[in-house]
Every structure is written in structure tokens, then in C-alpha cells.
Amino acid sequence: MERDIRVLLVDDEPLVRRSMEKSMLRAGFEVETASDAQSGLALFKQAIDTATPFDVAVLDLNMPDLEGRDNPDAGLLLLDALLKIDADLPIIVLTAFDEVTRAKEAVVHGARAYLVKGREAQLLELIQDILEE
Amino acid sequence: MLSNLVRPKILYIDDAPAARMLVRRLLARQYDLEEAEDGLKGIELARQVQPDLILVDLHLPQLNGYEVATRLKSLLPSTPVVALTADVSEHVRERVLASGCDGYLAKPIDPDTFVEQVQSYLGGARQVLQDDSFRREYQQKLVARLEEKVRELTQALEQNAELNAQNLLLLRNAERRAKLLEAGARVSRSITSILNLDELLNAIVDTLVGEFDLYYAGVFLLDERGEMAVLRAGSGEAGQKMLQKGHQLRVGSQSMIGMATASGRPQIAADVAQSPTHAPNPLLPQTRSEVALPLKIGERVIGALDVQSTRVADFSEDDLIALQIMADQLAIAINNAQLLIRLEAAHEELVRTKTYEAIATATGEAIHWVGNKAAPVPGSVARIREDVARYLIAAGLLVEQLPPELREHKYARLLAQAIYDLTAQGFNVHELRAELEAQSLNRLERTLSVESILEDLEIIRGSAQAILNIKEDLIGPARKRQITMVDIPDLLRETVASMGLHDDIVTLLAVGERLTVKADRVQLGRVFINLIKNAMEAMYKVQDKKLLLWVRRSEDDHFVVVDVTDNGEGIPPDQLEKIWMAFYTTKGDRGGTGLGLPACAQIVGELGGKITVESDWGLGTTFSVYLPAGE
Numbered sequence: 166m167e168r169d170i171r172v173l174l175v176d177d178e179p180l181v182r183r184s185m186e187k188s189m190l191r192a193g194f195e196v197e198t199a200s201d202a203q204s205g206l207a208l209f210k211q212a213i214d215t216a217t218p219f220d221v222a223v224l225d226l227n228m229p230d231l232e233g234r235d236n237p238d239a240g241l242l243l244l245d246a247l248l249k250i251d252a253d254l255p256i257i258v259l260t261a262f263d264e265v266t267r268a269k270e271a272v273v274h275g276a277r278a279y280l281v282k283g284r285e286a287q288l289l290e291l292i293q294d295i296l297e298e
Numbered sequence: 299m300l301s302n303l304v305r306p307k308i309l310y311i312d313d314a315p316a317a318r319m320l321v322r323r324l325l326a327r328q329y330d331l332e333e334a335e336d337g338l339k340g341i342e343l344a345r346q347v348q349p350d351l352i353l354v355d356l357h358l359p360q361l362n363g364y365e366v367a368t369r370l371k372s373l374l375p376s377t378p379v380v381a382l383t384a385d386v387s388e389h390v391r392e393r394v395l396a397s398g399c400d401g402y403l404a405k406p407i408d409p410d411t412f413v414e415q416v417q418s419y420l421g422g423a424r425q426v427l428q429d430d431s432f433r434r435e436y437q438q439k440l441v442a443r444l445e446e447k448v449r450e451l452t453q454a455l456e457q458n459a460e461l462n463a464q465n466l467l468l469l470r471n472a473e474r475r476a477k478l479l480e481a482g483a484r485v486s487r488s489i490t491s492i493l494n495l496d497e498l499l500n501a502i503v504d505t506l507v508g509e510f511d512l513y514y515a516g517v518f519l520l521d522e523r524g525e526m527a528v529l530r531a532g533s534g535e536a537g538q539k540m541l542q543k544g545h546q547l548r549v550g551s552q553s554m555i556g557m558a559t560a561s562g563r564p565q566i567a568a569d570v571a572q573s574p575t576h577a578p579n580p581l582l583p584q585t586r587s588e589v590a591l592p593l594k595i596g597e598r599v600i601g602a603l604d605v606q607s608t609r610v611a612d613f614s615e616d617d618l619i620a621l622q623i624m625a626d627q628l629a630i631a632i633n634n635a636q637l638l639i640r641l642e643a644a645h646e647e648l649v650r651t652k653t654y655e656a657i658a659t660a661t662g663e664a665i666h667w668v669g670n671k672a673a674p675v676p677g678s679v680a681r682i683r684e685d686v687a688r689y690l691i692a693a694g695l696l697v698e699q700l701p702p703e704l705r706e707h708k709y710a711r712l713l714a715q716a717i718y719d720l721t722a723q724g725f726n727v728h729e730l731r732a733e734l735e736a737q738s739l740n741r742l743e744r745t746l747s748v749e750s751i752l753e754d755l756e757i758i759r760g761s762a763q764a765i766l767n768i769k770e771d772l773i774g775p776a777r778k779r780q781i782t783m784v785d786i787p788d789l790l791r792e793t794v795a796s797m798g799l800h801d802d803i804v805t806l807l808a809v810g811e812r813l814t815v816k817a818d819r820v821q822l823g824r825v826f827i828n829l830i831k832n833a834m835e836a837m838y839k840v841q842d843k844k845l846l847l848w849v850r851r852s853e854d855d856h857f858v859v860v861d862v863t864d865n866g867e868g869i870p871p872d873q874l875e876k877i878w879m880a881f882y883t884t885k886g887d888r889g890g891t892g893l894g895l896p897a898c899a900q901i902v903g904e905l906g907g908k909i910t911v912e913s914d915w916g917l918g919t920t921f922s923v924y925l926p927a928g929e
Contacts, residue, residue, distance in 0.1 A: 180761055187681060190744070190745060282673035283672060285676065285677035286677075
């Protein structure tokens, strides 16, 4: 049986989280969400432990970081942490507005893609593309 | 004949003090001596004293001795009048006697003979004039003198009349000047008390016409570019008509106003018929003289004052001075009024800028925040569209299964139309059909449900509401304020009611009196809405929610204090400072706006108050709002 693609979604904005989750569920993905970097990292580790690892991670850049503080680069920190655990993990970073410098930074940190929020259809396409590679 | 007790009275009239002293020395021992230094006084004294003998020096100032003697003889016929004279010319005796004297004595006075002679006159000695021709000569002389005197008097009278006329003129001028000053003061008072430009100018022209008895008065102000002088106020009907027509004159044109504004110097037409720059105005046919005064701030011309009279040369030097003074004050007042307008515009701009500032200071975070709030909307809309289409197509598929008769049922036709419309609206009906057919009920139920649609609608609503709320919070502090006396317990009651909170949750405790504050009611209301909302959110998980609103005067009586206390989860100590930061939120799952507290702090701060917070982690939080007491 073809396993559903598992997506880890980390975003501290509840409505954004819920909307993205719904879109991904409809597209046939399995989704688990976390509202901050700390719990995101925990979920990721847990998934590995239960042999149901995530195939893709979608991370908001600006949220409470691993220490529970509001941090504009929390997403990047989580990204680093996740890649440390799984270097091949495709990670898509999300932010609320276009910033070329941040896009570059995310790539430098190892992100596979960078996306501005609000374009859920694009997100789905992006996930499909990444997985087809 | 002469008693020892009543001594004879002698009156001596002489303007030389030395002579009088000598005579006194000679006569005082035996006689009562009266003295007079001129003829008129002598005559008066003679009337009073009724002397027994009068000695009069012939060389007296003004009324001469001869005339005095004549007068004295007519007043006191029986009293001997003896003249004293140093005149030794021929016929002096005759002339003396001709004037009516009873004798004469030579001057300088001979002390040895003087007393004797006086005695003899007292005794009744008289000299008589034989020759009448001297009397006639004397009369003629008298008449001649009289004529002279009359002429002198007449001249004096004429001079007097002239002086009087001049005085009258001076007086009238002084009165006029006083009136001008008064009028000036009245105009100045209106100038300083009216700041509204149009009101000011209208008041000025009316006052000028009234105080100066003018035919017409008008005020021109230069336009933005300083090229045209535009009429801004004009007295009477003519003024109104010209204003309606938008009357204006080019600076530098051949008109009184044109020249006044171009040169910065007053233009005076004493007789408009002869003035090259006066153009007859059909609305003001009776003008005979006109003055145009430039209105200047320093050297800068800002307009002109135009005054017209029905009388030729009606503007005197004084009038011009007074009018110029008034024009100068008017210029300052106009400048002030215009400055005030610019100041108000600048203030408006500042308020707008503050709004932009309020937004700009939180820009990065704000954009992020707004982006976050708006982000779920497109996705939710897309899902709803799809779900609506899928439900309709599902229904449509069902209809296809119906027996032919039922396919004409009204609902069947309704659905058929809907599916037709979907196609028309660009939905890929075929693909959606295929998808539906390909999925099991289980699968379908997971993603297509009324619950899901409603949830998506709620996501959209929530996003929009959050954005609307943040707009208010951003603009709130910079909003134009309407300050009134606000009764705090009243405001809180209103706020609680508008939020629809349960009585068993909210308790309002107002202690004492004078719980009023000077503030913008709406802004202050917003502060409390924010605090109460935060409290309600903090109590989200609490079963037995309790919100306490406690109002009283501060201990030092300077403030009205409002405590908003909840029994929610409290704020961790390390976050207590951060809650005041713009866009810092304990966001979690309740989606606070994040801008509320900083905006509240700013509004309260601007009122001269402060907000403090105390919290027991796990037990509850109290926000205390201090507001300067209104009384």
C-alpha cells in the first residue's frame, strides 16, 4: 500500500496552520502540526522513533524558537536542528512577505525552497515537485 | 473845619513807585493817603474811598492822566483833582485845566512847597481856565483818542474772532482725531478678537464704513502666486455683488489697487474725476474720492484696503494716518489668521503622519502580521468553491440516477441549472465528477463536509476581523480626539454591556465619588475593551471565570484607578515586560492582535496616566489603569 506522504507543518499562526493543514489533507497528504519550534522538533523526533518519519517539513520563519522566545529566525534554527537529524529532509520555509535576503539565508541553511504564505496551491505544487525528484 | 479825628483822605495816582514813596513821606503824617498805580485802578479806588483830594500824575500807562482826571471829575464833581506833571511846555496849565483838573503841580515834586500847595487845594483853592479854545482842543483830542481806541478794540476783536475760529478748528480736529483713535481702537478690538479670516474681514469693512462715514470699504488679498489681488470682503450691496462675481485685479494694473499692491505705497485720489488710476465702478457710482492702502507684513505686500467716499478730498492727513495704522494692524491680523489656517493644516498632516508613523514603526512586524492574518484566506476560499461545486455535482449525479419523471421535479431542475452554471463559471465539472466517483464514502467524508465549509468560512471571518481590529489599534492612538468629562463607572458598564458579558462573570465595583476623567470616550472605551478581552482570553480554560473591575480614587487623590482583574492563567514573570512590545503576543491558539497593549499604553500615556500589571502565574492577573482625575 502506498504510504501517504507525511508532512510536518510548523507555524504559530492558528488560522494559517489550520488552512494549510486542510489543503494538504485534501491533496492526500498526512499532516501533523506544531505551533512552535520546540514542539515541532519534538514531533519530528517522535515520528522517527515510531518509524513513521516525515517526508517533508514546512516551517514558518518567524515564531517562538527553541527557547520559547519570539525569534524572527526561529524557523532557521529549527531547520538547522532538523537537518542535523536528517540531512536529506526536504524543508520548505514560509514567511509572510517577500525577502530576497531571507530566501538566500534559508537556502544557505539548507532549505529546499522558500515560499510566501497565502499561496496554498503553490505550496502543494512545490511539495509534489520536491517529492518527484 | 478839619477835625483832628477824621483826617482828610488823599488819593494819589502815579505809576512811579519812587514818586509814590516821596508823596507818602510828605503827606502821610497829616493825611490818610491812598495810592493807585494806574488810571483804572485809581478810578476804582476813588469810587470806593471818596477822597477829599485826588492827585494824579499825567503820564500814566493806558488811560492817560488827562482822561483819568476827566473821568474822576465826572464821577466826583466836588472833589478837587490836581494833576502832577513834569511837562513845562507852553500852555501846559491850559491843557491841564481843559481836562477838568482843578489845578496842577509841577514835577519833580518840591518837598518844601508841596505840602502847602496840597493844603491850599484842600482848603478850596481852584484854578480856572479862561480860554475855552483849550477845552475844545482837549475834547477833540479825547474824540481822536476814542477813535483810536475804538479802532484798536475793533482790530483786537477781529483778531479774537480769527483766533476763535482757529481754536474752533483745532478743537474740531482734536475731536476728530479722538474719534479716529476711538474708531481705530474699536477696529483693533475686532481685529484681535476674531481669528476666523472671513469673519474678520467682513467685520473690518463694516466697521470702517460705520466709523469713518464711508461710502464703501473693501479688502483685497493676494492669491497664492501673488499675481492677482482678490476681493475677499466688501461692504454693502456693491460689496456682495462684487464678491459673487469673484472680483479681482491684477497686481500692477492701472487701478488704485493694482498700483498699491505693486508699489507697496498708498494711492490717494482726492478727486476721482481727475485721477488716471481710478476706474469708475458702475456698482459704486457716487464715489468722489478714494484711497487704496497696501496691507504689508514688513516689506511683503499681502493685499490692499480700499476705501471710498462720496465727498471730494474727504481724506485728511489725520484720516490717512489713522487708516494706515489700521491697515498695518489688519495686515498682521490677516497674517495671523492665515498662519492659524496653515497651523491647523500642518496639525492635520501631523496627525496623518502619526498614523503612518504608528504603522511604520511596526512595519516589519506589521507586514509579517498582516501577511499572516491574510494568508489563510485564499486557501479557504478555494476550498469552499471546490466544496460547493462538489456538493452540487454529487447532487447532480444523484439526479441522473432518478427515473425520468422525477428529473423534471423542480429541485432536479434547480440542480441541473446549478451544474450548468458551474461549467459556465469555469469549473472543471468533468474532472470533479471523476474525482468524486473515484473516492469511497469514507474518503469523501473526510474532506467534504458542511463542518469543513463552515470552518473555512470562519477562518475567513476571523482573518478579516483580526485585520479590522488591528487597523483600529494602529490608528487609535493617533485618532483625532474629542475630549469630554467621562464618568468611568458609566463607561465600564457600557463597555461590559456592549461586549455581551455575563453578569456572573463580571463584577463592577465603584468606590467613592468623583470618578470622572477628561478623555476621548471612544478611545478610553477601546482601552478597556482591550484589557477586558485580554482578561477573557486569559480565562479561556477556567471553568469559573471571574472578572473584577474596581474603580476608585488613588491614595494621593490625583488619579482615578481602574483595576481589571481576572482569575486566568496569569503571565509568567519573564514575559511581564514583553507584553508591552508591539506585536509581541502570547499568540497561542487564541490569536490576540498583539498590538492592543502597546496602543492602550500610548493612549493612557497621552492622557497623563499609566498602566501597570501584576500577575500571579497560575492564579490571575491585574491590569491597573491610572487616569488623571477630571476634578
